[in-house]
Amino acid sequence: MADPYTSHLLRRAAAWAAGLLLVVPTVVTGCRLFGTDAVTPVPQLLALLPWLAVPAGLALLLALPARRPFLTAWAGGALAVTLWFTQPYGPAGTPAHGPVTARLRVLAANVEFGNATGELVTAVRRERPDLVFVSECDPACARALAAGLGAHYPYGAQVAAAGAAGSVILGSRPLTPEPALPGTTMGMPGATARLGDEDVTVRLAHPMPPLPGHIGLWRHELGLLRDFAAAHRGRPVILAGDFNATQDHAAFRSVLDSGALHDAARLAGAARTGSWPQGRTVPPYAQIDHVLVSADFSVRDARFLDLPRTDHRALLVDLELRARP
Secondary structure (H helix, E strand, C coil): CCCHHHHHHHHHHHHHHHHHHHHHHHHHHHHHHCCCCCCCCHHHHHCCHHHHHHHHHHHHHHHHHHCCHHHHHHHHHHHHHHHHHCCCCCCCCCCCCCCEEEEEEEEEEECCCCCCHHHHHHHHHHHCCCEEEEECCCHHHHHHHHHHHCCCCCEEEEECCCHHHCEEEEECCCEEEECCCCCCCCCCCEEEEEECCEEEEEEEECCCCCCCCCHHHHHHHHHHHHHHHHHCCCCCEEEEEECCCCCCCHHHHHHHHHHCCEEHHHHCCCCCCCCECCCCCCCCCECCEEEEECCCEEEEEEEEECCCCCCCCEEEEEEEEECCC
């Protein structure tokens, strides 16, 4: 049995360890609670929010034997708040309950500087989506897609640019190209699709990632998407791509809320399925690839596909456009 002095030292060490473990979960969940993405490193850590239950839980296990009531309450509160925020954001369904006027399959993929273009062609041929949103597709990627898929996807819209700035939307059904979203670093092409008796606005989303020193730019470009969503509120909209943001980022939630949009993965019960980073020593832990739809759509299914040679998983969604009352 340890003597009283040793027991005191052990309890004190446990208390200090618990306090240190609680710093990051407290700061990050506090920012989530107050709806701010704050500054580096908070936006980056918000992508890990569900995993912050681990240090919070360890802190609670250390605080209990340390016999520090305040520390125990702090750890318990941090763990409870973290677990609360792991719940999916937004309603579990859309108000679309009218007759189905059109069915649509959508695939959103980031091919990482065009590296996974061939693998995307294979996936498209297998899954046969009606719309394909391709981020980080440079002109060589666009030519390869046209050569491999052009016979079945003759319609589209494109921002022809090098590296990550290039993007493409492909359609098996008629699309009328619209101007790219202005003021963005990476291309965000758009188009109008005719589905049933409705014109549906489709737009590829690809804001800058929240890199240290570029948080303002990341927030600004998500703000442009928020403004786009707000301007099209009340109309049929599909906004899809690599948003470089999760449901725990306030800037992303503002896009959903301002346009009354719904995250298709959340509606299909896959809200916390990771899409990035793929092919690393750790499994994908952040869902930053999304298909957002207006309240005119219901979601039949959403699946994440492993796409070799890119750091993103692709998202395949089956949608139903429904008649308005």
